Amino acid sequence: MSNATLTRHPAQPAAVGGLDLARRFARSARVTDSWVTSNDHLDTWLAEQHRANRFSVTPIPFSGLRGWRFRPGTGNLTHDSGRFFSIEGLHVRTDFEGGGDWSQPIINQPEIGILGLLVKEFDGVPHFLMQAKMEPGNVNTIQLSPTVQATRSNYTGVHGGRPIDYLEFFTDRSRAAVLVDVLQSEQGSWFLRKRNRNMVVETTGEVPEHPDFRWLTLGQIHRLLQRDNVINMDARTVLSCIPRLPDGDGTGDDPDRYRAALRASLSPSVWALHTDAHILHWLTDLKSRHEMVQRQDGLDTVKGWHRDDHQIAHESGRYFRVIATEVHADNREVPAWTQPLVQPVERGVSAFLTRPIGGVTHLLVHARAEAGSRDVVELAPTVQLQPGNYAGLPPERVPRYREEALRPDPARLRYDTVQSEEGGRFYHAENRSMIIDVGEGFPLETPPEFCWMTPRQMSALLRHSYYVSIQARSLFAGLLSLA
Amino acid sequence: MSNATLTRHPAQPAAVGGLDLARRFARSARVTDSWVTSNDHLDTWLAEQHRANRFSVTPIPFSGLRGWRFRPGTGNLTHDSGRFFSIEGLHVRTDFEGGGDWSQPIINQPEIGILGLLVKEFDGVPHFLMQAKMEPGNVNTIQLSPTVQATRSNYTGVHGGRPIDYLEFFTDRSRAAVLVDVLQSEQGSWFLRKRNRNMVVETTGEVPEHPDFRWLTLGQIHRLLQRDNVINMDARTVLSCIPRLPDGDGTGDDPDRYRAALRASLSPSVWALHTDAHILHWLTDLKSRHEMVQRQDGLDTVKGWHRDDHQIAHESGRYFRVIATEVHADNREVPAWTQPLVQPVERGVSAFLTRPIGGVTHLLVHARAEAGSRDVVELAPTVQLQPGNYAGLPPERVPRYREEALRPDPARLRYDTVQSEEGGRFYHAENRSMIIDVGEGFPLETPPEFCWMTPRQMSALLRHSYYVSIQARSLFAGLLSLA
Numbered sequence: 001m002s003n004a005t006l007t008r009h010p011a012q013p014a015a016v017g018g019l020d021l022a023r024r025f026a027r028s029a030r031v032t033d034s035w036v037t038s039n040d041h042l043d044t045w046l047a048e049q050h051r052a053n054r055f056s057v058t059p060i061p062f063s064g065l066r067g068w069r070f071r072p073g074t075g076n077l078t079h080d081s082g083r084f085f086s087i088e089g090l091h092v093r094t095d096f097e098g099g100g101d102w103s104q105p106i107i108n109q110p111e112i113g114i115l116g117l118l119v120k121e122f123d124g125v126p127h128f129l130m131q132a133k134m135e136p137g138n139v140n141t142i143q144l145s146p147t148v149q150a151t152r153s154n155y156t157g158v159h160g161g162r163p164i165d166y167l168e169f170f171t172d173r174s175r176a177a178v179l180v181d182v183l184q185s186e187q188g189s190w191f192l193r194k195r196n197r198n199m200v201v202e203t204t205g206e207v208p209e210h211p212d213f214r215w216l217t218l219g220q221i222h223r224l225l226q227r228d229n230v231i232n233m234d235a236r237t238v239l240s241c242i243p244r245l246p247d248g249d250g251t252g253d254d255p256d257r258y259r260a261a262l263r264a265s266l267s268p269s270v271w272a273l274h275t276d277a278h279i280l281h282w283l284t285d286l287k288s289r290h291e292m293v294q295r296q297d298g299l300d301t302v303k304g305w306h307r308d309d310h311q312i313a314h315e316s317g318r319y320f321r322v323i324a325t326e327v328h329a330d331n332r333e334v335p336a337w338t339q340p341l342v343q344p345v346e347r348g349v350s351a352f353l354t355r356p357i358g359g360v361t362h363l364l365v366h367a368r369a370e371a372g373s374r375d376v377v378e379l380a381p382t383v384q385l386q387p388g389n390y391a392g393l394p395p396e397r398v399p400r401y402r403e404e405a406l407r408p409d410p411a412r413l414r415y416d417t418v419q420s421e422e423g424g425r426f427y428h429a430e431n432r433s434m435i436i437d438v439g440e441g442f443p444l445e446t447p448p449e450f451c452w453m454t455p456r457q458m459s460a461l462l463r464h465s466y467y468v469s470i471q472a473r474s475l476f477a478g479l480l481s482l483a
Numbered sequence: 484m485s486n487a488t489l490t491r492h493p494a495q496p497a498a499v500g501g502l503d504l505a506r507r508f509a510r511s512a513r514v515t516d517s518w519v520t521s522n523d524h525l526d527t528w529l530a531e532q533h534r535a536n537r538f539s540v541t542p543i544p545f546s547g548l549r550g551w552r553f554r555p556g557t558g559n560l561t562h563d564s565g566r567f568f569s570i571e572g573l574h575v576r577t578d579f580e581g582g583g584d585w586s587q588p589i590i591n592q593p594e595i596g597i598l599g600l601l602v603k604e605f606d607g608v609p610h611f612l613m614q615a616k617m618e619p620g621n622v623n624t625i626q627l628s629p630t631v632q633a634t635r636s637n638y639t640g641v642h643g644g645r646p647i648d649y650l651e652f653f654t655d656r657s658r659a660a661v662l663v664d665v666l667q668s669e670q671g672s673w674f675l676r677k678r679n680r681n682m683v684v685e686t687t688g689e690v691p692e693h694p695d696f697r698w699l700t701l702g703q704i705h706r707l708l709q710r711d712n713v714i715n716m717d718a719r720t721v722l723s724c725i726p727r728l729p730d731g732d733g734t735g736d737d738p739d740r741y742r743a744a745l746r747a748s749l750s751p752s753v754w755a756l757h758t759d760a761h762i763l764h765w766l767t768d769l770k771s772r773h774e775m776v777q778r779q780d781g782l783d784t785v786k787g788w789h790r791d792d793h794q795i796a797h798e799s800g801r802y803f804r805v806i807a808t809e810v811h812a813d814n815r816e817v818p819a820w821t822q823p824l825v826q827p828v829e830r831g832v833s834a835f836l837t838r839p840i841g842g843v844t845h846l847l848v849h850a851r852a853e854a855g856s857r858d859v860v861e862l863a864p865t866v867q868l869q870p871g872n873y874a875g876l877p878p879e880r881v882p883r884y885r886e887e888a889l890r891p892d893p894a895r896l897r898y899d900t901v902q903s904e905e906g907g908r909f910y911h912a913e914n915r916s917m918i919i920d921v922g923e924g925f926p927l928e929t930p931p932e933f934c935w936m937t938p939r940q941m942s943a944l945l946r947h948s949y950y951v952s953i954q955a956r957s958l959f960a961g962l963l964s965l966a
Contacts, residue, residue: 110774110775110776111774112770112771114771152771152774178760178761178764179760181760181763181764181767181768182763182767183767183770183771183858195858197767197771277661277662277664278661280664280665280946281661281664284664284665284666284680285664287595287666288595288597288635288666288680291593291594291635292593293593295779296778296779374857374858375666375678375857375948463763464947465858
């Protein structure tokens with residue numbers, strides 16, 4: 001079964017609401033090239049964007065930050081406006097998975113941003129308006145972001161920048177219909193209970209063109225998800241929340257058996273090892289039996305972390321650093337600024353193990369507790385770690401399934417790319433992102449913090465907030481790109 | 484259409500799993516008397532429980548508390564074990580509904596308790612094992628609680644009390660099947676992000692008898708929900724989470740048109756004014772556009788509240804008081820103890836307005852921000868207030884629909900009882916709880932913080948955590964008791 005290419009047809013009315021939403025998205029996923037933005041043009045345009053957008057990110061001492069300062073009394077690093085975000089201290093005590101008692105710097109950003117994708121049909125196929133966006137922390141300057149990626153500070157104009165393009169489609173209900181609108185968490189190890197608004201809206205009206213934006217089908221986006229660092233984190237999380245169904249077009253005949261099984265496993269009637277009710281029970285049980293006590297306190301009170309003029313770092317050299325940077329860019333709301341960024345000390349590893357159970361693809365999901373979690377745990381990839389954090393630890397403290405992810409069998413790697421965390425807060429933060437098909441020989445028995453579930457079950461949970469972590473959502477977008 | 488009475492039949496196997504769960508509960512709701520515990524016996528037993536369980540709750544000075552003290556430095560009132568709960572300070576800033584900036588005492592209890600109902604079929608009808616339970620804050624000593632009502636401190640034995648009866652059915656999966664298991668929030672005005680585990684489990688095995696426990700059908704429980712202060716708050720919240728469907732037995736013929744419409748509105752295929760997706764969007768939009776910034780600090784830092792030997796109270800005399808009590812009781816895990824309790828200064832009012840829209844019953848739901856909310860707002864009753872809090876305020880600060888609830892038309896009152904808050908933390912905390920059928924003439928237009936939704940939509944949200952507030956769940960249990 002080949003993928004489809006969308007060529008120009010006479011204009012026809014968009015079948016908004018007439019077809020089932022999930023099936024319409026499945027159809028868009030099958031269209032891997034489109035006259036609206038051809039793949040050839042897309043690659044050229046992306047290369048041009050990288051060439052044209054010069055910028056520099058320079059580490060500076062904290063004293064060089066403009067508008068940011070360490071507050072007397074707490075030591076918290078905050079902006080003079082009281083907005084944006086601050087770096088504070090967090091003390092954590094938990095008995096989850098061996099437990100722990102530690103303190104660390106954490107980003108506190110109570111306000112909710114919009115990560116919004118605008119959809120419009122061309123010749124009956126939904127296309128998504130993607131933005132070539134520069135973020136200071138990106139290893140490659142520019143990645144493709146959702147149509148709108150705006151903090152509340154952005155869209156209320158606190159920083160005095162330019163208005164956000166296309167924001168009106170997300171804030172004015174006469175302009176577009178809401179297809180997805182859900183709050184989802186951000187990185188729990190670095191953010192205190194942070195969440196963003198994941199939106200997909202669809203318009204049938206006129207949408208002005210803009211040189212930094214292009215319309216892509218889901219199939220074209222999936223193609224880009226096979227590459228390193230093209231689709232940014234904010235786009236991946238919104239993509240993961242899009243309802244998906246098999247499009248029923250002969251999926252059983254696909255010569256790629258992994259893909260055929262994955263497609264079939266998106267069917268609402270598909271069998272699953274565990275009922276939906278069991279999964280909710282498993283998660284409630286873990287949250288209830290364990291404690292996660294978070295106490296906010298000044299950055300000055302965190303133990304084991306040291307601050308000098310250029311960084312706040314852990315005495316072991318592990319985890320992450322807080323640094324200050326000066327940013328110069330052409331293609332940004334404001335021409336130059338300084339800001340703190342969080343820099344992990346090494347590249348992370350993020351992997352879902354999958355296996356067929358009764359012929360249905362299942363993911364091995366880990367209920368993971370992170371310092372800034374909103375409710376003890378969220379569903380995370382099977383493996384998510386920075387390899388260096390576990391050097392010298394006794395075997396019982398080493399994360400489960402680590403060996404499968406650190407030394408994967410190449411023949412079983414279905415997805416293997418490097419993807420970035422959000423470049424507005426994180427500096428050169430990358431994860432090797434893998435889907436590993438461990439096959440039917442792999443043990444079904446799991447430790448209590450793990451559970452096998454189908455992609456359909458994961459997708460159903462994504463309609464609601466705070467079930468699925470940002471790392472799991474990011475990787476789930478990668479899994480869906482294989483379907 | 485009359486209600487059914489369950490009389491003794493030859494023993495038959497329980498049809499566990501064979502019938503749809505929600506329809507089985509609907510059938511239990513139709514059975515308003517049962518040989519297992521007849522209504523006559525029930526009333527006699529309840530009266531006897533009230534007679535037999537002597538106890539006294541005496542206000543004492545804070546210095547008389549054993550094991551509790553105000554910590555130097557913060558002024559927080561905590562237990563020496565570090566467990567149970569503590570009274571701390573919370574500073575809140577929000578722009579929701581006119582906004583505000585205040586500080587107040589708040590109960591901090593990070594651990595999760597179990598509120599669990601045990602179900603067993605007798606002659607094919609699900610019965611619920613209810614407990615006559617004494618709580619120090621109850622106006623009437625004893626109310627009917629779920630089978631198990633245990634804090635984590637209780638069931639891990641921190642207080643050295645007796646083991647919890649029937650707890651094994653909720654913690655040992657070989658003893659019972661899980662039907663409902665979901666974390667739900669508690670009172671946001673008095674608790675910081677507190678939640679409990681709402682569980683319903685079903686057994687087909689032997690269940691030992693206990694003099695303080697009785698098996699009741701849902702219909703019998705509904706009968707008791709028409710009385711003041713019989714079914715306690717913990718039971719009401721668990722009952723609200725039970726999936727419900729019309730049982731299809733001629734509901735259209737019911738001469739009570741309100742009840743007939745209410746039953747029909749529980750159908751999964753029933754029309755609703757707003758789609759489920761719209762309701763999620765409405766809620767996400769409110770949470771995103773508004774801020775709720777909570778800052779924990781010592782109890783000593785709250786402004787406008789004063790502490791003397793006997794209470795912590797607001798200088799205006801409004802809201803609530805924190806008091807210390809000494810409790811003597813026979814029927815309790817431990818024979819005598821002292822503890823702080825929170826006492827509202829007056830009886831509250833809690834009301835859902837309902838109206839038929841297109842023949843389908845809709846509730847007018849309010850998205851309400853409370854100091855200790857987990858995520859800005861939860862869905863609350865149309866009106867929820869202490870009347871005295873709004874004396875002397877300008878009209879724009881008075882809660883919407885207040886007049887409808889304070890001066891309801893008696894002909895439109897479908898439900899009107901006094902129900903208590905949880906007696907383990909709250910002293911004589913009662914609400915007049917009302918369902919008011921405002922009829923088809925009532926305006927459909929609402930302020931942006933309000934939304935009409937059907938009972939089916941509310942019930943679907945209750946499968947997940949933190950959508951529906953404790954006050955809305957409590958009142959929703961009352962609404963379901965009318966169906």
